[in-house]
Amino acid sequence: MIDRSLHSVLVVDDNPSSRYATSRTLRAAGFNTVEASAGAEALELVEFVSAVVLDVHLPDLLGFEVCRLMRSRAATASLPVVHVSAVYVTQEEQAAGMESGADAYMVSPVDPEALVATLDHLIQERPIAMH
Structure with missing residues (x-):
């Protein structure tokens, strides 16, 4: 079990x-928690967190593209990413999300316990610098 107080989630x-x-x-x-309302803002903050809960439908970049950009940077290449969407919910869209580098894909509304358990697992499986 991780000590959640040592981890920030974007x-x-x-x-x-x-x-x-x-x-x-x-x-x-x-x-x-750290919050962002758009993809570009997320990319500026992502190096300071332990995991990301990333909506797919954003005003500037699709969450899929934000995830691909995170994966292309050494500092965030292994950062746990959970896509969440109420709009992009088909199996094809979920597959696209996983192909973009996400570790999990959840359809909104997300069960809070499932989200927390998923983050616990991903953070524990990928030890990274604590922030």
Whole structure:
């Protein structure tokens, strides 16, 4: 079991209420959170977190592209990424998300316990510098 208080999760979602709800769930579970409302903003913050919960439908870049860009950088190549989407929910879209480098794909609304358990597992499986 990881010490969640040592880990920050970047929550990327252009919908303020969804971003707030996800961040609140993660904080209640003991994680620290950082928030971004767009892909470019996420790419600026991503080097300072232990994992990313990444909405697919963003105003500037698709979450798939944000994930590909993270994977192309040495500092964030192995960062755990969980795609979340209420829009891109077909099996083809979920496969595209996994092909972009995501570690998991969850359809919104996401079960809070499942999200926390997924993050616990991914962070534990990929030890990275703690932030």
